Amino acid sequence: MAALLEARALVKQYPKVRAVDGVSFEVPAGICFGLLGPNGAGKSTTVEMLEGVAQPSAGEVLFRGESIRSRAARYREKIGIQFQSTALQDFLTVRENLRLFQALYPKKRPLDELIAVCRLEEFLDRDSHKLSGGQRQRVLLAIALVNDPEVVFLDEPTTGLDPQARRNFWELVRSIKAEGKTLVLTTHYMEEAYELCDDIGIMDHGRLIARGSPQRLLAEHFDDSVLELPAADALRAGSELPFVLRGDWAELSTRDIAGALEVLRRAGAPLGQLRIRPRTLEDLFLELTGKELRA
Ligand SMILES: Nc1ncnc2c1ncn2[C@@H]1O[C@H](COP(=O)(O)OP(=O)(O)OP(=O)(O)O)[C@@H](O)[C@H]1O
Numbered sequence: 345m346a347a348l349l350e351a352r353a354l355v356k357q358y359p360k361v362r363a364v365d366g367v368s369f370e371v372p373a374g375i376c377f378g379l380l381g382p383n384g385a386g387k388s389t390t391v392e393m394l395e396g397v398a399q400p401s402a403g404e405v406l407f408r409g410e411s412i413r414s415r416a417a418r419y420r421e422k423i424g425i426q427f428q429s430t431a432l433q434d435f436l437t438v439r440e441n442l443r444l445f446q447a448l449y450p451k452k453r454p455l456d457e458l459i460a461v462c463r464l465e466e467f468l469d470r471d472s473h474k475l476s477g478g479q480r481q482r483v484l485l486a487i488a489l490v491n492d493p494e495v496v497f498l499d500e501p502t503t504g505l506d507p508q509a510r511r512n513f514w515e516l517v518r519s520i521k522a523e524g525k526t527l528v529l530t531t532h533y534m535e536e537a538y539e540l541c542d543d544i545g546i547m548d549h550g551r552l553i554a555r556g557s558p559q560r561l562l563a564e565h566f567d568d569s570v571l572e573l574p575a576a577d578a579l580r581a582g583s584e585l586p587f588v589l590r591g592d593w594a595e596l597s598t599r600d601i602a603g604a605l606e607v608l609r610r611a612g613a614p615l616g617q618l619r620i621r622p623r624t625l626e627d628l629f630l631e632l633t634g635k636e637l638r639a
Pocket residue numbers: 358359361362363381382383384385386387388389390
């Protein structure tokens with residue numbers, strides 16, 4: 345069966361920059377696909393081409409096997425885009441904003457359903473400019489769902505939210521996925537990608553450099569764990585262990601945790617604050633791109 349959405353050899357050439365340089369991937373129906381990459385990697389440009397908002401210089405986007413260019417109006421009915429906050433009319437209430445956006449589409453999801461799915465009950469009659477960051481994101485998500493789309497695009501939906509609001513938003517995304525919708529997400533938070541995405545693509549310099557489920561990518565690239573100690577404590581082991589400094593902490597990647605612990609014990613290093621963690625998408629990102637994600 346054809347993928348629901350397919351990027352086929354997408355290129356976007358600006359006068360001085362090749363923002364996207366031959367990107368191909370498929371997004372099967374019902375999954376959450378995450379696009380990750382450092383600043384300027386070409387994620388937004390790729391997503392804009394997937395949304396039909398930007399035209400590719402070469403290549404094409406297919407929805408259910410057909411070019412979206414030839415059926416642009418129909419495609420717009422099938423997708424929902426979580427706009428940035430500027431899309432909200434500040435002096436309208438949440439309910440009025442939803443009605444305003446609903447009026448733009450022939451097919452509408454009932455307002456009561458939207459309110460329940462996005463948990464908007466508490467602040468439905470509040471002016472939009474009086475919402476907290478987390479509430480605002482929930483309203484923007486509801487607006488992306490007004491036409492009951494098959495594909496929902498979320499561009500860095502939790503940037504700037506506190507950890508609790510971020511987790512609440514993740515719950516919402518999970519419930520929307522459980523309804524069978526397909527999600528395309530960009531994020532700077534690796535934990536978010538790990539929590540929500542069935543499949544991720546990592547971009548750098550306009551190209552897709554890795555693709556797969558977070559778990560598979562980690563298993564493919566790493567067979568070790570990371571031991572972390574405060575830098576001063578790690579120094580006690582001298583140069584015997586190849587610790588790498590990360591701020592006030594030192595990290596050691598090793599397949600032999602027991603051996604490393606033995607060296608530290610013999611050196612008399614304090615182990616009270618020792619942490620051992622599995623490899624994460626942050627590590628993978630650093631290994632593949634040479635960059636910290638939140639540089
Ligand atoms: N309209 C434009 N005109 C010229 N260059 C552009 C335009 N839009 C983006 N670019 C350039 O294309 C490259 C990719 O940009 P893009 O916004 O797609 O990256 P990104 O991965 O989304 O980055 P970020 O995480 O910072 O949003 C960058 O070098 C950017 O400066």
